[in-house]
Amino acid sequence: MIFEVFRQERKGQPFQHAGSVTAPNEEFAEIYAREQYGRRQESVALWLVPRDALHEIDEFPDEFGMKYRRVDGYSIKARLREAREKAGTLELAPGASDE
Amino acid sequence: MSERTDLLLSLADDELILGWRNSEWTGIAPFLEEDVAFSSIAQNEIGHARALYELAAVELGTTADALAFDRGPDEYRSAPLVQLRRLEWARTIARHWLYETADEVRLASLKASDDSELAGLAAKIDREEAYHRMHAEMWIDRLLATDEGRSRLDEAVTELWPYALGVLDDGLRPEFRAHAEERLGRTLPDVEAVPRGVHEAELAELWEEMTSVRRSAPAGSQW
Numbered sequence: 001m002i003f004e005v006f007r008q009e010r011k012g013q014p015f016q017h018a019g020s021v022t023a024p025n026e027e028f029a030e031i032y033a034r035e036q037y038g039r040r041q042e043s044v045a046l047w048l049v050p051r052d053a054l055h056e057i058d059e060f061p062d063e064f065g066m067k068y069r070r071v072d073g074y075s076i077k078a079r080l081r082e083a084r085e086k087a088g089t090l091e092l093a094p095g096a097s098d099e
Numbered sequence: 100m101s102e103r104t105d106l107l108l109s110l111a112d113d114e115l116i117l118g119w120r121n122s123e124w125t126g127i128a129p130f131l132e133e134d135v136a137f138s139s140i141a142q143n144e145i146g147h148a149r150a151l152y153e154l155a156a157v158e159l160g161t162t163a164d165a166l167a168f169d170r171g172p173d174e175y176r177s178a179p180l181v182q183l184r185r186l187e188w189a190r191t192i193a194r195h196w197l198y199e200t201a202d203e204v205r206l207a208s209l210k211a212s213d214d215s216e217l218a219g220l221a222a223k224i225d226r227e228e229a230y231h232r233m234h235a236e237m238w239i240d241r242l243l244a245t246d247e248g249r250s251r252l253d254e255a256v257t258e259l260w261p262y263a264l265g266v267l268d269d270g271l272r273p274e275f276r277a278h279a280e281e282r283l284g285r286t287l288p289d290v291e292a293v294p295r296g297v298h299e300a301e302l303a304e305l306w307e308e309m310t311s312v313r314r315s316a317p318a319g320s321q322w
Contacts, residue, residue: 024241027240031136031237032132
């Protein structure tokens with residue numbers, strides 16, 4: 001069986017894909033993952049996921065090239081501020097007290 | 100030398116020599132994951148040896164490195180079980196499991212010792228050995244699950260049993276035997292132990308290799 005290994009470097013950080021281990025079962029996979037991704041104290045936690053349990057999506061059709069759906073070059077921050085000013089909720093917005 | 104220092108050196112020598120033996124698989128283990136795991140276990144054993152030598156060194160007024168590398172091959176107190184060069188996987192796993200099982204019995208008795216320094220170090224070592232045991236036990240499950248695995252394991256254990264008994268003092272052997280027999284579901288031969296103090300020819304060969312770098316350096320070199 002192949003297990004995909006995700007590791008967390010510090011508490012609170014997202015888990016990131018580290019690599020995979022081949023093992024006959026979950027118990028062996030645990031030992032192997034521990035030794036490969038944890039022996040140098042480089043991880044605070046690991047997730048082991050059997051590769052078969054992953055549901056992969058790798059097709060994102062865009063037949064009509066709908067570029068306007070992308071937000072590149074569009075200042076969301078400024079637009080949000082404007083909208084909040086209009087609605088009179090600016091002081092309630094997250095981070096408002098920092099300004 | 101005190102009885103305590105003698106004991107510390109026996110434990111340290113076992114861990115050092117086994118660490119070296121296990122590291123003989125680095126790069127050539129049956130598959131990559133096992134190669135990494137087994138090499139990592141070997142490094143842990145050497146780390147345990149260092150901690151034990153450091154404790155002994157205080158009393159002897161020397162250093163851990165000097166104890167590990169400056170003694171002659173006949174001065175090592177390691178059990179013959181760990182001295183054997185076994186480049187065959189079934190025997191390597193059998194030795195690994197036999198050693199870890201015996202070591203568990205030994206560490207349990209040390210953890211109960213009145214000597215708080217020794218008991219504390221034994222507890223610390225045991226927390227890492229728990230993962231070595233987990234690794235060894237998984238292999239035993241795996242081998243016992245098939246006829247071929249069982250017969251290869253049985254053969255290897257029978258061959259190594261007199262050596263395995265030699266890891267422990269007389270008093271701890273019955274507990275070790277009971278534990279091993281229950282786990283394997285068979286009786287083990289009633290044989291004489293190959294005791295500590297016997298030096299297998301393979302140890303001298305290992306010593307040559309293990310101490311070569313240190314012996315090649317001028318006295319007083321800093322590492």
